[in-house]
Amino acid sequence: MRVRIHRGTREIGGTSVELEHDGSRLLLDLGLPLDGDPDDTSRHPAIDGLVGGGDLLALVLSHGHRDHVGLTHLAGPDLPVAMGAATLRILQAAATFVPDSYVPTNTVTFIEGGALTFGPFTVTPILVDHSAYDAYALLVEAGGQRLLYSGDLRAHGRKGALFERLVRDPPRGIDTLLLEGSSLGRLDDDRTFPSEAEIEDRFVDLFVDTEGMALAAASAQNIDRVVSLYRACKRTGRTLVLDLYAAEVLAATGNPRIPQSDWPGVAVFVPQHQRVRIKRTGRFELIERHGANRIFPEQLAAMVSRAALLFRHSLLPDLDRAECLAGARAIWSQWAGYLDQPRGRALADDLAARAIPLTHAHTSGHASIPDLKRLAAAIAPRQLVPVHTFMPERFPALFGPNVTIREDGQWWDTAA
The missing domain is CATH 3.40.50.10710 (Metallo-hydrolase/oxidoreductase)
Structure with a gap:
């Protein structure tokens, strides 16, 4: 399974990850940069086949925040867009009131643990604690390889038990963990956010x-x-x-x-x-x-x-x-x-x-560094790749020698 992060290796927001295996491709998230305009074509990722009908099989959304879904209007009506069932309902509810909102029409909905199959890819959503309701980490399997995309998550919200469950009973045999690092640079290494x-x-x-x-x-x-x-x-x-x-x-x-x-x-x-x-x-x-x-x-x-x-x-x-x-x-x-x-x-x-x-009066929607370290240690991936962060260079000191820093637009192999 090959991976290309279109945006997120050195940036919070605008996340989009492309996967390829055996001639088929899958997209995880299609977000708008934090300072982006959805109509600014210079900020659109270069992803072939968004109109659908080719080897790009689906777009899978981890949650409904604009920095993860804000460019979904680029997906054509023939491309299936998968998301949590409640996420779709919330997007539909918001559309009446938010002028520049967009709701995909060719949708596939999922709930916790309900595996989806797109060609050679099996995607299993894992419900997580985040400031967005109905947020998921995504486990993707293809060709005997296992990739876990953390999406956005935390341990200090009202659903913190979901984070503890993930630490206690993580998916095993993970070849690549794409781990968000939003809190790096916002919080001291040993501090935690308020609950x-x-x-x-x-x-x-x-x-x-x-x-x-x-x-x-x-x-x-x-x-x-x-x-x-x-x-x-x-x-x-x-x-x-x-x-x-x-x-x-x-x-x-x-x-x-x-x-x-x-x-x-x-x-x-x-x-x-x-x-x-x-x-x-x-x-x-x-x-x-x-x-x-x-x-x-x-x-x-x-x-x-x-x-x-x-x-x-x-x-x-x-x-x-x-x-x-x-x-x-x-x-x-x-x-x-x-x-x-x-x-x-x-x-x-x-x-x-x-x-x-x-x-x-606020707390972050993202995990503090001590919690991210607990999660990374529990999953013990063969390689850990920073995503959704402005500070990837700090990952090796925090998470160990299995960290590999990738660049936007670079193809790489989960087995490499």
Whole structure:
């Protein structure tokens, strides 16, 4: 089995891995670089046969983050695109609200442990803990060779038991482990990230210390974080307020243990821009579906001291009109680097103009170095290849002599 990493040997984001065996090829992920434009052809990987119908048999997606799926629109309708069943539902739910989203049409869905066969390739998805719901490591077998692609994973989320299971009972006989290294350079070698439970405690402290509305700027697709917010609301007597997009994403998980729009302690507020979109698209059933706990501006204004809003910048005009921002506090619960980008700076400026303090409460979606070392030792691959990292040169000192640093675009053999 031959391997070519199109992007990721020296970069976080835009990951794409091509495999070849016996005249057939398979693609793992087709991501958008973190600073990329999906229409910028200079950032598109040179992969033959994306239109389908040739020796490229399928595209398999590890999870739904844009840096792993953001270029799937390049795949033609004849190429099967495989992903987790919940991942597909979440992408479909988001498409109504996210203007530049894309949902593949020729899809194959899988669940934990359900092996897929594409020509000579057998792909077994392994459910992992990550900030994206329904994320998988991918075990690929062909020609007697076994490659394990870690995808993105961690040990400190609400599904950390999945990481411990993988360490305790890893796939055996792995020839090549493609191991993500997002945390290298972001965290000291011996430090670990805060757990999601610790982030919940942080929310509790901030909610207690906030006179008005708590504006939690977190991704609605970070389901672990929404659970943390809901639990913190229960502990402090606040109501978790969702917009229609967040309510749809939570419903798309298909998990009855995940907070839903009709749960006690949850309210749904539909901002003006979403009402316009619903009217334009005729998707009135979405409002009906989440109408049980719907609130309107006057009700939101009456509950500011008892509300925590899953917040994004586009909600500020509605909050201004409803006069909901007296005593408010914004809590940034995403990667801090986004605040250095133009959209993040614009949000920070708008909050400052309203005298709303901005506080941080976040943990990484990626494994700390000690956890990555535990995983690598448990799997004990014949070769370990860095991926999804800016610092591949640090891998040999951390993970041992079986590390082989590859370059983007380079073909190599799992048996080499």
